Amino acid sequence: MLYTRTGDNGTSGLFGTAERLSKDSPVYDVLGALDEINSLLGYCRGCALKTIYKDVDIAVELVNVQQCLFIMQAEIAGAKKTITQNHIEELEHAISTIEALIEDPKAFIIPGATELSGLFDFARAVCRRVERVLVGSQNNVEISGSMRAYINRLSSLLYVLARYTATQQETKELSPLY
Numbered sequence: 001m002l003y004t005r006t007g008d009n010g011t012s013g014l015f016g017t018a019e020r021l022s023k024d025s026p027v028y029d030v031l032g033a034l035d036e037i038n039s040l041l042g043y044c045r046g047c048a049l050k051t052i053y054k055d056v057d058i059a060v061e062l063v064n065v066q067q068c069l070f071i072m073q074a075e076i077a078g079a080k081k082t083i084t085q086n087h088i089e090e091l092e093h094a095i096s097t098i099e100a101l102i103e104d105p106k107a108f109i110i111p112g113a114t115e116l117s118g119l120f121d122f123a124r125a126v127c128r129r130v131e132r133v134l135v136g137s138q139n140n141v142e143i144s145g146s147m148r149a150y151i152n153r154l155s156s157l158l159y160v161l162a163r164y165t166a167t168q169q170e171t172k173e174l175s176p177l178y
Contacts, residue, residue: 015078026140031073033133037154038069040123044161047116053168055101058161061094065154072147083146091153098160102167105160113166113173120162127155 010023041062048058068091074081099105111121131151134143166173 015074017078026137027076029133030076030137030141030143033130034069034073034076037123037126037130038066038073040126041066041069044116044119044123047119048165051116051169053165056098056164058165061157061161064090064094065157068150072150075144075147076141082144083150085146088146088149088153091150091157095153095157095160098157098164102160102163105163108176109163110174110176111162113171114169117162117166117169117171117173120158120165124155124158124162127151127158131155 007023012020012023012028014027045059045062045066048062068083068087071081071083071087075083109121112118131148134148134151137143163173
């Protein structure tokens with residue numbers, strides 16, 4: 001059964017505790033934000049499967065990230081799971097590898113050169129919001145330094161994936177004219 005009726009009163013529980021918290025508790029803001037970016041990355045991954053990209057298996061990179069986002073949610077919910085330095089280093093390695101494949105990796109770009117590059121830019125913007133929610137909830141929710149570092153690096157990965165997919169489709173991206 002997918003419904004329990006226990007949340008009908010506006011409360012929900014966390015892993016390993018009988019305590020019920022209001023659904024507007026900061027912990028659910030964090031969990032919801034992580035769920036949102038994970039779902040958006042699932043959509044990106046599905047779109048990336050439609051094209052074969054040389055040098056980078058985007059779907060594999062994204063599923064690795066999605067696994068880490070579930071670890072973060074589990075950690076916040078009270079399970080004995082944690083983002084490790086190894087997770088951060090794997091993400092940094094992916095960023096460096098992809099960054100080496102694109103031109104001018106630090107340029108400001110107007111999103112939307114291709115459907116997938118625009119989707120990755122959208123995911124990057126959502127990821128930045130997730131980071132703000134994480135940081136903003138630190139007084140009420142235990143957020144590890146590893147989680148903060150991982151989500152910060154994730155936005156960089158999404159940026160380079162946007163640039164990489166546009167480059168692979170041989171599409172010229174536009175810079176702002178200011």
